[in-house]
Amino acid sequence: MKKSLKLFIVCYILAIVGMCFLPQTFYPQLNSIETPGIQHFGRITAILTPFNTLVHFGKIPSLWDVFVVILQNITNIFLLFPLVLAILLLRRNAVKLSKVVLMTFCMSLSIELTQVILDLLFEFDRVFEIDDLMTNTLGGVIAYQTYRILRK
Template identity: 50%
Template structure:
């Protein structure tokens, strides 16, 4: 099964590259839908406002780093706290699948500093685009500082996963 996707050196073979590119494209489309559709499209899972949000006109900002911890005393129930915490955890894994595909596809990504930088820039691009969408169409998105570090952490986890996967693949190939 491993040989179906990898060469004897552990690189993706043409079939593995094709499948990984398809997965990356489909997931990139999913990111666009998750991050850029107006917030009103999604069901409202919570009846509260995340503490620390600042509204300037139509734009919502959450500028406080580690906001969930900093404003934990303003969260009314433990359930609300876990909903906010779960949102942070999902942000860790937002870019994870895409970054994992990119690391497998492009040798130039196979460096933790490059992964961290590129993932940070992708996250910054998402936040900036959400800001522009709020200004243009009132998308109801929230520009969050925490998204930058949580998405970047997800990129590093994807890189670590790649390293572990390569150890596994190389053992199976030998």
């Protein structure tokens, strides 16, 4: 079981690298969607407004764009969920929620900062989003609750 979980973790980290670090031009169908609230700082693009989708909901131009933006938020909730759950399942001793929140937040922040660095070095057209930090961390909390249920 441990070997399988470790293999899953390695494979999932590779999947995260592909999803989060490939240039946005790799996903051409999403290039036309401009999320309201985007700010540009030279080559760095960021959305620094917490709950940006809710704050700018009325500015999203079409129903399709609304669907894609909401789907991106849901996807971000579950981006780190499998990885955090697998890590928790590998641990033998009890883990506190506060440590899981910190671990997941740090993973998410690492992803966002790496995207900024890639934008600076190679113009990957990635966006640093405060909401990604919150939704990824929420996914870690859900993984923790799932872990607690599975342990019982």
